[in-house]
Structure formats: structure tokens, C-alpha cells
Amino acid sequence: MNNILCFKWGTLYPPEYVNRLYAGVKRHLPGPFRFVCATDDASGLAGGIETAPIPPAPEGWKPNARYKRWPGIYLKLMVFKPGFAGLSGPTLFLDIDQIVTGDLGKFFEFAPGRFCMIHNWIEWHKKLFRPAPKIGNSSCFRFEAGEKSAYIYEKWISELERAQDQRFFRTEQAYMTYAAGLENITWWPDDFVRSFKRSCQRPWPLNHFLAPKFNPDTSILCFHGHPSPEEAIRGYRGKHLNTWTLPAPWVGELWEPPQAREN
16 A cells, blocks of 8 residues: 655645645545545545644754744654554655646656655756755655664654754755665656746746746646745745746646546
8 A cells, every 4th residue: 555644734734735635646646545644633634634643742852943843844754753643665755735747656666665755956056066965855755654764763863953953954854864864765756756946937037027837747846935836826026036936827727626626
């Protein structure tokens, strides 16, 4: 049984985000699967979505200036604890602000048994004088739930304070990459997961004249930071001119509510 796992806590994202993700998985993942959402509020979630509680912070976890409360982004390290959400076997973790746009079966067929991530995206100009750092993006990763991945959780627990220290790791995905070990990571091919910000938005100054474009061979469209899917649909004006984007109504078509697809 293949597993899909996601998180929803707090009030930033409504249940519709999870429901749309679930609908996309149903459309694009052949065969049976479990879809599990670890959440502090299961109200409004569609039938067929299993739920699990958000676990408490591990013993020894302490808030600091940047990570003031639990849960937070380091919650993702909890998924490697054996028994998390009752899962075992191949598990694809997905952030809920992503859109499934193509075949998901290949995410389970590719490099079976390996820990897989998409290589994190950075701005093009940062790659002019050095290669992109070998850090994964934790919005989409596949792991073997259970004992096989327990070493990642155990390493995190053994160095909780260091893991959250920005002198060593700027983000939880940098720490996850380190804890998993580069020798154990297989990077997804680029067309498996594409960044809206890096692959669809036009570079400055074209972003002020040309709307974002969609590459149809994409299977998962990732929204990290701004714009969110909703911001991309209506257009977005960030603090800097190179972050502006014209409206992309095609995002809404790909992200249709489940009932729209059923009618």
C-alpha cells in the first residue's frame, strides 16, 4: 500500500487545501493508497482522508528566537519516527499548498526503497558563480515509513538544539538533508516537481509584461513562500519588482475544487 502524508495545523490554510490535494492524488495516483493528514482540526476534511493527531514536541525541544512554538516546520522530522500515524512502507510527504498536475505513480516506481527529494531551487543568479548547494526541498519527499528511516529521527533527537541553530542549518530542509545523508538521497528528476516561482514566473523585467507559463510535463507544482496558489491566480505584488507576477488563471483550472471535477 502506498501512502500519502500531509500536515495541517493552525488557521493559515483551510481544509479545502487538503481536500484539493486529496482530489488531485485520486485523479493521478493509480491503485489503492492511504491518504493521511496529521492535523489539530479534522473538521471540513473530505471523506476518504484519514487523520492522525499532531504529536507533541519531543522531550528536550526548546523554542528559540526563530522557532517560537510547536508545531512548526521541524514537525516534518517527526515523520521518521517509527509508528508515526500508523504508517509503514513507501510514503510520499506533500505540503498542502501544492497542486498535483500529473502522474503520481512514478513517484513510487522511481528508485524504490531510496529516500527521494527534489533538489531545492534557488534564484538563477545565485548559480552564476557556484553550483547550487546540495539541499533538498522538503515540500515533497518519499521515504520508507518505519524502522528503515528511524535513523533520521534519532539523529535529530540527539542534537535538537544544534538542528535549530542557524549557524549550522538555515532551514529544516537543510537539516533533513544532512540527517538523511547525501549518500542516501536520490534526487527527483526536475520534471517530477517544479517550482511555480522558479519555473513558471517570468524573470524580471518580463514578469511585468508576460503571464506565468505552465510546463505540461510537470507532475507536482510546488508553491513555496509567495505567491501561494490563490495569490498566483489573482496576481501578486511582492516587496520587490522581481517578485511581481501577473494573474495566472490556469492555476485555478489545475486547482479546481473536487466538486467541480465531479460535475
